[in-house]
Amino acid sequence: MSASGSLSVDLSGATAVVTGSTRGIGRAITERLLAAGAQVIGLQRGTTAIGPGHRCIGVDLSDPAARGQAVRQVLAEDQVDILVNNAGINLRHPFEDFPLEEFSQVMNVNLEAVVQLTQELGRPMLERGQGRIINIASMLSFFGGLDASAYAASKGAVGQFTKSVANEWAGRGVAVNAVAPGYVATELNVSLREDTARNGEILGRIPAGRWGRAEDIAGAVLFLTSEGADYMHGAVVPVDGGYLGR
Numbered sequence: 275m276s277a278s279g280s281l282s283v284d285l286s287g288a289t290a291v292v293t294g295s296t297r298g299i300g301r302a303i304t305e306r307l308l309a310a311g312a313q314v315i316g317l318q319r320g321t322t323a324i325g326p327g328h329r330c331i332g333v334d335l336s337d338p339a340a341r342g343q344a345v346r347q348v349l350a351e352d353q354v355d356i357l358v359n360n361a362g363i364n365l366r367h368p369f370e371d372f373p374l375e376e377f378s379q380v381m382n383v384n385l386e387a388v389v390q391l392t393q394e395l396g397r398p399m400l401e402r403g404q405g406r407i408i409n410i411a412s413m414l415s416f417f418g419g420l421d422a423s424a425y426a427a428s429k430g431a432v433g434q435f436t437k438s439v440a441n442e443w444a445g446r447g448v449a450v451n452a453v454a455p456g457y458v459a460t461e462l463n464v465s466l467r468e469d470t471a472r473n474g475e476i477l478g479r480i481p482a483g484r485w486g487r488a489e490d491i492a493g494a495v496l497f498l499t500s501e502g503a504d505y506m507h508g509a510v511v512p513v514d515g516g517y518l519g520r
């Protein structure tokens with residue numbers, strides 16, 4: 275810890291890829307990695323960098339061919355030390371009315387993109403015998419939620435995928451872990467926060483007494499890139515103000 279109480283991690287010379295790096299949780303993660311000295315390559319639809327050391331490749335992460343093209347572009351120019359699979363979407367419907375096309379869309383962005391990027395950016399990490407991969411899971415990796423069957427299915431799978439790949443790669447120098455955010459105030463959940471009844475229920479169950487901030491999640495991700503996390507593999511770490519333990 276530094277004198278100011280914040281985690282001090284030196285990532286000078288490291289390159290990170292962060293999906294969805296320009297807003298919400300991904301932006302906070304990117305800012306934290308940049309402040310620690312890393313170069314960050316963002317993969318998302320937009321291409322406006324948020325500051326020095328950050329550059330963006332525009333990609334629709336729901337398109338497998340575009341994902342492959344973006345990976346080739348990254349690897350042509352850089353060696354990747356850290357991958358943060360952050361981008362995600364949530365489409366809500368009661369399950370009996372859930373359009374199957376939308377269900378697939380959620381699985382595609384939240385799971386299949388994570389799988390493809392982990393494989394294609396993880397292979398060169400395995401060749402070098404070092405790397406850190408951090409997937410952003412969810413409370414719905416642990417329980418089912420309401421009207422969010424696709425999201426819960428995808429995030430449950432992200433948790434199990436994290437453990438499974440960690441089992442294969444932990445002994446080969448590549449650490450795969452996940453951070454499971456609790457309720458973090460971002461554009462993803464504006465409708466939940468505007469629903470006074472739901473908002474009250476959620477807040478009433480958070481021991482910390484407040485919604486999470488994107489920076490809360492970024493701190494845990496930074497820790498997982500640090501030496502302090504050298505023996506962590508296959509963990510799905512809740513960062514939730516105590517919600518899960520309640």
Ligand SMILES: NC(=O)c1ccc[n+]([C@@H]2O[C@H](COP(=O)([O-])OP(=O)(O)OC[C@H]3O[C@@H](n4cnc5c(N)ncnc54)[C@H](O)[C@@H]3O)[C@@H](O)[C@H]2O)c1
Pocket residue numbers: 293294295296297298299300317318319333334335336360361362363383410411412413454455456457458459460461462463
């Ligand atoms: N906010 C929360 O309470 C919360 C809780 C648990 C988990 N999460 C997870 O954290 C991650 C970030 O969420 P957030 O709250 O910052 O949401 P957000 O909507 O603010 O950001 C999502 C990011 O993903 C990108 N993205 C989505 N679909 C894409 C696509 N097809 N192609 C390219 N980029 C795409 C967006 O551009 C954006 O940058 C997600 O995986 C989400 O599921 C969020």
